[in-house]
Amino acid sequence: MNPFRSSFIERHLSGRYICNSHIEPLLSAYNSIIIGHSEAGLPIHRIRLGTGNTKVLMWSQMHGNESTTTKSIFDLLLYLQSDKSLLETLQLSIIPILNPDGAKSYTRFNANQIDLNRDAIDLFQVESRILRKEFDEFSPDYAFNLHDQRTIFGVEAKPATLSLLAPAFDKERNFNNCRTKAAELAASVFQGLQSSSIASQIGRFDDQFNPNCVGDAFQSLGVPTLLIEAGHFQDDYHREQTRVFVFNAYVLALQAIATSTFADVSIYHSIPENKKIFFDYVFRNVRYVDHGNEKTADVGLQYKEVLNGNQIEFHAVFAALGDLSNIHGHIEPNCENLEPFSFKIEESAQNLLKSLNL
Ligand SMILES: [Zn+2]
Known part of the structure; x- marks a missing residue:
């Protein structure tokens, strides 16, 4: 067999x-x-x-x-x-x-x-x-x-x-x-x-x-x-x-x-x-505004597994911001053509996902 x-x-x-x-x-x-x-x-x-x-x-x-x-x-x-x-x-x-x-x-x-x-x-x-x-x-x-x-x-x-x-x-x-x-x-x-x-x-x-x-x-x-x-x-x-x-x-x-x-x-x-070496998401070349200055970096998000009723939900939370060239993402969107994000990425993992329609 x-x-x-x-x-x-x-x-x-x-x-x-x-x-x-x-x-x-x-x-x-x-x-x-x-x-x-x-x-x-x-x-x-x-x-x-x-x-x-x-x-x-x-x-x-x-x-x-x-x-x-x-x-x-x-x-x-x-x-x-x-x-x-x-x-x-x-x-x-x-x-x-x-x-x-x-x-x-x-x-x-x-x-x-x-x-x-x-x-x-x-x-x-x-x-x-x-x-x-x-x-x-x-x-x-x-x-x-x-x-x-x-x-x-x-x-x-x-x-x-x-x-x-x-x-x-x-x-x-x-x-x-x-x-x-x-x-x-x-x-x-x-x-x-x-x-x-x-x-x-x-x-x-x-x-x-x-x-x-x-x-x-x-x-x-x-x-x-x-x-x-x-x-x-x-x-x-x-x-x-x-x-x-x-x-x-x-x-x-x-x-x-x-x-x-x-x-x-x-x-x-x-x-x-x-x-x-992995995050669930690594967003490449994210442009964001920090104290009025535009910057570019990679952003890593990691899922938190949350029990809701009889199901596990996956909630993305902020994990890292910077040069993540040594890290891979299970999902890796390239964000270089997006408008710069105005919100604080560290505090708004869900916002980031929503902006990207993910
Ligand atoms: Zn174990």
Whole structure:
């Protein structure tokens, strides 16, 4: 079966706002239980499947507003229902939403405003303890730590649609056997996606060691851990294209594990580093009046994601004014032929968009 087809899409999940109330109606189709409750009392669900000997633990939405990898998990579950071969070799334990409070309020943090990805040692938060308990009890051979990254990340001049990382286990960022296995897994995903349309939009995430980060902590405990960051694909702010690439990444990674066929670690090191080089908008050559003088500069705007009802709205806010020749815009209008703006651009991002009819 060709995993690159996108017919495995859980149509009940779409857009950026995904919380327990979206996934709960789907769970009865799977072997799911509640493994605990969040700080604000919402259930945390876990799905188990497969009868194989090699165990993979996956968790998503540790950061509540990072939902793309959760959509892809349910796409993967559809795929695994139609092709059960992987499940003869693998056993999966999946926590689709680790931070249901953050998911509900569409924030990175949990109900106590704590970043769960800085709580791996202290385990102050109940969500951290639930994940750690699952890790200890399930005793995985591999772990997948699943996130979204902001639209600011790029690979060379293109958006970073996917970023991969084999997290460090020590300050010196050495490669031991465990980290090498994680890197080979990342390399397998990277290599597998070279025939896709995001071949040049896959980055390697920053590997600075932080023992409070869950990926680093699990890697230190000897379990190869792969970080997958879902990112921006051109004109896809709701990340419906990206979810398909993430789904493909899951299938490639699970196939590599199931068949023990991994790409070489040198391929991991060849993945270009992702960099913070994008704004959502970069307006080129904007003329504006400042204290009576006409000036020209580039203007960067960045979307703020705002939950309104059941939808995420994208509100552009001012990000930078000046020479932005080193920065790219996902949208880049040239404004040199426009009349000079008389309003203060720093205070009027919406005005600027309105003037340009955007
Ligand atoms: Zn995250």
